[in-house]
Amino acid sequence: MRGRLVLVALALLVTACTTSGEPSPPPAPAVVVPSAVPAGAVYGRLLDGSGKSVPGGAVTLTQPFDDNIVLLSGRLISLGVFCLIPDAGLCPTSHRADLTDNGLWSVPAGDVEEGKALTLGGQRPGTSTGTGALTTVSVPNGPDPQRVPDLVLWEPEVTLTPVARGTRVTWPRLTGPRGRKARYAVYVTTGEPAFAKPVEVASGLRRTSAVVAGWVTEDQPMRVTVIASTKRGRAVFVHTSPSVAATGTAVPVSRGRPCSADKGGRQVRAVGTCGLTDGDLSSHVQVRLKGECDVDTSGCRPRSHHRICVDLGRARPVSRVVVRTPFLAVDQVVELSRDGRTFTTQGRLGDVGADDARVFAVPVRPAATARFACIRSDAYGYAGATTAEISVW
Numbered sequence: 103m104r105g106r107l108v109l110v111a112l113a114l115l116v117t118a119c120t121t122s123g124e125p126s127p128p129p130a131p132a133v134v135v136p137s138a139v140p141a142g143a144v145y146g147r148l149l150d151g152s153g154k155s156v157p158g159g160a161v162t163l164t165q166p167f168d169d170n171i172v173l174l175s176g177r178l179i180s181l182g183v184f185c186l187i188p189d190a191g192l193c194p195t196s197h198r199a200d201l202t203d204n205g206l207w208s209v210p211a212g213d214v215e216e217g218k219a220l221t222l223g224g225q226r227p228g229t230s231t232g233t234g235a236l237t238t239v240s241v242p243n244g245p246d247p248q249r250v251p252d253l254v255l256w257e258p259e260v261t262l263t264p265v266a267r268g269t270r271v272t273w274p275r276l277t278g279p280r281g282r283k284a285r286y287a288v289y290v291t292t293g294e295p296a297f298a299k300p301v302e303v304a305s306g307l308r309r310t311s312a313v314v315a316g317w318v319t320e321d322q323p324m325r326v327t328v329i330a331s332t333k334r335g336r337a338v339f340v341h342t343s344p345s346v347a348a349t350g351t352a353v354p355v356s357r358g359r360p361c362s363a364d365k366g367g368r369q370v371r372a373v374g375t376c377g378l379t380d381g382d383l384s385s386h387v388q389v390r391l392k393g394e395c396d397v398d399t400s401g402c403r404p405r406s407h408h409r410i411c412v413d414l415g416r417a418r419p420v421s422r423v424v425v426r427t428p429f430l431a432v433d434q435v436v437e438l439s440r441d442g443r444t445f446t447t448q449g450r451l452g453d454v455g456a457d458d459a460r461v462f463a464v465p466v467r468p469a470a471t472a473r474f475a476c477i478r479s480d481a482y483g484y485a486g487a488t489t490a491e492i493s494v495w
Contacts, residue, residue: 129157135205138249142208146250148201148224151257155205158227161253163197163209165218165243211246219243224253232325232345240338251334254278256341260328262348268316269326269350275310276330276341284332284341288312291345292324292383300327301461316352317424317463317495322383323349354424356412356475356494357381361389361486362442364409369442369474371413378492379412383426389486397487406483411442411476412492421469424493425451425462425477433481436464438472445476 132154135147148161197213199222207224214220220241226234235255241248256276263270276284286307289300304312314326325345332339361376362369370391377387388397389410395402423436431451439445449464475494477484 129159130155130203132157133204139206140247140249141206142200143211143214143246144199144220144222144248144250145206145208146222146252147205148207148253148255149205150226150255155203156224156226156255157203159201159225160227161199161201161207161222161224163199163213164221164223165195165215166221208247214243214246217243220248220250222250222253224255226255226257226344228344232347233327233342235344236342238340238342242336251337251339254341256330256343258328258343260326260343260346262326262346264351265313267313268318268352269314269324269348270311271314271326271328272311273328273343276332279334281330281332284330286310286312287329287331288314289327289329290314290318290324291327292319292322314350316350317354317422317493318461319350319352320383320493321350321353321381323347354493354495355414355418356492359415360413362411362413362474363389363391363407363485365391365407367443369409369411369413376412378410378486378489381491383491384428386428386487386490397485404485404487407485408480408483409437409445409476409478410484410486410489411439411474412494413442414473414475414494417471417473418494419469420466420472420475420494422466422495423448423464423475424491424495425464426490426493427460427462427488428490429460429488431460431462432479434477434479434484437474437476437478438466438470439474439476440472442474445474445478446470451477 134153135149135155138145138147148156148159150156197209199207199209201207220243221238223236223238225236228234235257237253237255239251239253241250258273260271260273271288275281287305288303290303291300301318303314303318325347327345328343330341356379359379361372361378363372372389373392377385378389388404390404394405397404417440420438434451436448437445438448448466451462475492
């Protein structure tokens, strides 16, 4: 199971490690894919669920593992992070297969490394709203020419429905022999497509539904992808659905509320609109009190505070505090307070983990009643400029 989950990570990142090439000519029309014909060192077929070719599609060979794919380790998890930076030289070399208009593909012997398992990814082109379907299969490296199982794209109708807790995602089961023991995972991305990184919201599912919690996306545009992973013999398949675009509907109780900073043992309201509650989940701005200079002003040496709070206006039930930052959260703790004078620590940001987008979700257990939700930093001081958003739920 661990190996299969690692392959899910590869499916999400395989296109980041592909080699670039010249623009492709207009795709040929879809046709019924014929039987595979031995060619090169590795060969097979790319087809859709109806058995037809995939116009404009591509097949890529990647070999990040030793030949015994049963012994996959966590190496790929680290590999996946570095693979987002191809110039770092840490990605496995990928090779584009020769794909014909009728769906047959092959990889020449010179592009295949001995002793390493084969991971082939077949993909339909994406659209302006998201990524296309992607199917990967990993198999041991065998004698040439090696026939690889068919790369059959899984293109289910994924439905997104607003619910009280966020967005419900439903999809049909993977059909055929590979679908009987499939497990499903759901990933969501927000932000600009060029910089968005997938966040896992559910994994290891047998059922065909999951809920994207409101705090994950808030009321921002999002793209949801469902992944079905399964194994047949020594072949491991990972089917990634086309992404579905939608907009979240959840709004935290902190949205638009003012901020405050500590001064003389009490919380004092900051000047201007609070950039930590404005719904812009990517910008990060300073929180400053009256008379303090702006860090964007030349020569400004901003006063260092130790506690920045969001004032909810009155005491409210709080079950979770979500902190978004593009930076490492060093020596920062989340606190709650009813009166702005006595504070209780709910968690340290470095202890709760974060996804690649630096989203720290601190659960409040049991739920508490508070007017102020705060971040405190004793060692380095804190002016809020390293934080994009504080959301209270």
